[in-house]
Amino acid sequence: MKVRIYSAALAALTMAITPNWGSAHESSTLAKVRARGELICGVGTGLAGFALPDSDGNWQGLDTDYCRALAAAAIGDARKVKFVPLTAKDRFAAIQAGQVDVLARTTTWTLSRDTANGLDFRAVDFYDGQGFLVRADSGLTSAAELDGASICLTQGSTAELNTSDYFRAKGMKYKPVTFATSSETVKAYESGRCDSYSNDSSALYGERRRMAEPDKHVVLPEIVSREPLAIGVLQGDSQWSDLTAWLHFALLIAEDNGITRDNVETYLTSENPEIRRLLGVEGNVGELLGVNKDWALRAIRAVGNYGEMYDRNLGSGSPLKIPRGLNALWSKGGLQYAPPLR
Amino acid sequence: MLSGAREACNTLPRFDDSEGRQMTDDAHKRWARNSKTMGNHMFSRTSTKSRRGQSATAKEILWQAILLIAIAGLVGGALWNASGSLAEQGVASGFGFLGHTAGFDVSQSLIPFSAVSTYGRAFLVGLLNTVEVTVIAIPLATILGFIIGISRRSSNWLLNRVAAAYVEVFRNTPLLLQLLFWYNAVLAALPAKALESLHLGNIIYLNRRGLALPQPVxxxxxxxxxxxxxxxxxxxxxxxxxxxxxxxxxxxxxxxxxxxxxxxxxxxxxxxxxxxxxxxxxxxxxxIPVMGRFSVDGGWQLLPELVALLIGLIFYTASSIAEVVRSGLAAVPKGQYEAARSLHLPPGKIMREVILPQAIRVIIPPLTNQYLNLLKNSSLAVAIGYPDLVQIFAGTVLNQTGQAVEIVFMTMAVYLTISLLTALGMNVYNRRIATVEN
Structure with a gap:
């Protein structure tokens, strides 16, 4: 859409006119965020479970909760967040131009994004994989039967590339139909323009719930890609990327120790040394990260531990009911693992 | 400016006048020659004036040079600064990415394209798709616009009112909404399943996936x-x-x-x-298209995205062209109608041979604007999934490579180039048909 190319053009223009002399070193992102008193967080344009405004206009989702936790850790107040919805194709220009401080936008960590796009990914807040949604009455039971199908895709997503790779590897043909936003893509699929809608499987579950007749659509069993959805920050500011990574780890450690939003105060008197370091009772973890010593305490008070965030937005406490799977803690056979906090 | 250029051109025919004899028999040419001679008077007058203001010209040139240097400095500074910022952030820059493998597919391409083609080829695919839409839409919008514009001047009450209603509806609603309407509302009325397609003798199929026609080879x-x-x-x-x-x-x-x-x-x-x-x-x-497993395959496939975009652009632009035509017709003095009628010319002939040739001179410049608008509006294709330049290049490629500065620059350069070429062509035509007068 015009608006989108304008915003991309604006980002390019911003890049051209923003003076670059020594900016990255003298004022780090953390210092900027603290001086501004507000975190600007790039999120999705509306995806159930990750970032979607509720009926009162409050953003709900795993990504938006992460932003709140980051604001609590960096500024001390989880409410000091400005959410900026970004389309898949605008997100990189937005963070490169400094329009957002952090990208919590179901962004798959890939090599080219880590290098050529100038981003750093340290914390994977959701391990996902790409799947295919089809109509139940199509009689399809496997993605291998999709030879010759039309597939609705969102432009600029890894799904566009994965689908191409998958069909090429299998020697099959398909017809791509791509749209700028996921809502346009889903609408086209629902109207019968395509045989299948392909995206990260968490997104397929989320979008299916918003369809007119969710029961008439099924997700095929194949997961055709690895999609580590990670928190993205601008390359070259390790203080800021350290904080985004360790915040995620802190929330994992909290879950592992059973520290929740409701009982966190009781742990302030805990004798467990890791908990004492985590909550800032002893040690100087906060100082090393450049924030106040109660950074993790404030984050947990605001959104709870990682497990609580997951359940509330994606898991058993949400309408999506996505099993923890790969996103379980390391101690429970999943991939969510935290290095030692010391 | 324009009259100045015309005067400059008129220096040449003057020599023709002194020698040429074959012109004298034709009244029209005599009239043209007279006006040319008058133009020459004008020319000599203006040249004395410019000779008198020679010192002012030198000053003007100086100022323009300063302005030029300032603009060049600003642009150069911005480029230098952007490349500096990008390098500092570790973002890739330069046009090397055009040679890299694209890795994605597109639904419609005039040249062979697959996932192993390069980004440079993806750029060409998008460019050609944009040109395709523009080249098909401009003549059709012009024809429809002229029909409606002329109808608005018609004495037939019904025709006149229908044309007015058309113009008001299409000119006063956003094009994006119209595109979404054609794409979503009209498409939704068609059968979704390939087997239920509307068909004509099993050789032409119409369904939500588009129109499949026999393709002549x-x-x-x-x-x-x-x-x-x-x-x-x-x-x-x-x-x-x-x-x-x-x-x-x-x-x-x-x-x-x-x-x-x-x-x-x-x-x-x-x-x-x-x-x-x-x-x-x-x-x-x-x-001949045949029923495939998922959809109708083979033949000449017209994507619903292309059809919706064409209909949207043609109907929308035609409403503006109709207004341009109406104003052009209104600019022809009433005496011309009356004179033609008094010669007992039939109404069709009056329009074609007397009114339109005069009106067209007024119509061409604003018509050019409408053509340029159509070209630029075609970028709304992205909303309905048609793979035009903005969708493929400033969309997918931008996202896969992250090189916003280069890609936005290239995309803008393409629109600028096509616009300028269109304007150039229209200006040449305009100059050719313009009345030679002083």
Whole structure:
């Protein structure tokens, strides 16, 4: 859409006119965020479970909760967040131009994004994989039967590339139909323009719930890609990327120790040394990260531990009911693992 | 500016005047010559004036040079700064990415494209798709716009009101909404499943996936088609040469248009028949669409995205062109109608031969604007999934490579270039048909 190319053009223009002399070193992102008193967080344009405004206009989702936790850790107040919805194709220009401080936008960590796009990914807040949604009455039971199908895709997503790779590897043909936003893509699929809608499987579950007749659509069993959805920050500011990574780890450690939003105060008197370091009772973890010593305490008070965030937005406490799977803690056979906090 | 250019041109015909004799018999040309001579008076007057203001010109040049340097410095500084910022952030820059493998597919392409093609080729695919839409939409929007614009001046009450309603509806609603309407509302009325497609004798299919038509595949007969084309061109030239002789002999106009149409259609037909009779092979074969597993496959596939975009652009632009035409017609003095009517010219002829040729001079400049708008509006294609330049290049490629500065620059350069070329063509045409006056 015009608006989108304008915003991309604006980002390019911003890049051209923003003076670059020594900016990255003298004022780090953390210092900027603290001086501004507000975190600007790039999120999705509306995806159930990750970032979607509720009926009162409050953003709900795993990504938006992460932003709140980051604001609590960096500024001390989880409410000091400005959410900026970004389309898949605008997100990189937005963070490169400094329009957002952090990208919590179901962004798959890939090599080219880590290098050529100038981003750093340290914390994977959701391990996902790409799947295919089809109509139940199509009689399809496997993605291998999709030879010759039309597939609705969102432009600029890894799904566009994965689908191409998958069909090429299998020697099959398909017809791509791509749209700028996921809502346009889903609408086209629902109207019968395509045989299948392909995206990260968490997104397929989320979008299916918003369809007119969710029961008439099924997700095929194949997961055709690895999609580590990670928190993205601008390359070259390790203080800021350290904080985004360790915040995620802190929330994992909290879950592992059973520290929740409701009982966190009781742990302030805990004798467990890791908990004492985590909550800032002893040690100087906060100082090393450049924030106040109660950074993790404030984050947990605001959104709870990682497990609580997951359940509330994606898991058993949400309408999506996505099993923890790969996103379980390391101690429970999943991939969510935290290095030692010391 | 314009009159100045015209005066400059008029220095040349002056020599023609002193020697040329063949002009004198034609009243029209005499009139044209008179106006040219008057133009020459003007020219000599203005040249004395500019000689008097010579010192002012030097000053002007100085100021313009300063402005030019300032702008160049600003642009250069911005580029230098951008490349500095990008390098500092570790973001890739430069145009090397154009040679890298794209890794994605597109739904419609005029040139072969697959996932192993390069980003540079993806750029070409998008560019050609944008050009395709523009080239199809401009003539159709012009025809529709002229019909509606002329209808608005009609004395037939119903025709006049229908045309007015059309213009008001299409001109006063956003194009994006119209595109979404054509794409979503109209498409939704078509059958979703391939097996339930509307079809015409199992060779033309229409469903939500688009329109599938038999695709003619011209068979190669070793340059024989080139001979046919050459023969057509030769006959066209011949009729053009013969026309004045015919008129001199018979006193009637040579039926140019009918003769050319006859040549254009009968010659290839005769060729096809000859080939079929001599070799027993059909010179044109048809690739007929067939029912596939998921959709109708083969044949000539017209994507619903393209159809919706074309309908949207044509209907929307036609409403603006209609207003341009209406104002152009209104600019022709009423006396011209009355004079033509008093000569008992039929209404159709009055419009075609008296009013429109005069109105067109007023119409062309704003019409050019509408063409440029159509080109730029075609970028709304992205909303309905048509793979135009913005969708493929400033969308997918930008996202996969993250090189916003280069890609936005290239995209803008393309629109600028096509716009300027269109404007140039229209200006040349405008200059040709413009009244020569002082």
């Amino acid at each position: 011209v068979q190669d007969f070793g340059g024989a088609w080139l001979l046919v084309a050459a023969a057509i061109a030769g006959l066209f030239i011949l009729t053009a040469r013969l026309a004045p002789l015919w008129r001199a002999r018979t006193g009637h106009f040579f039926p140019h248009r009918s003769a050319n149409l006859l040549i254009l259609f009968s010659l290839p037909m005769a060729f096809c028949l000859a080939i079929y009779l001599t070799t027993g092979r059909s010179p044109i074969l048809f690739n």
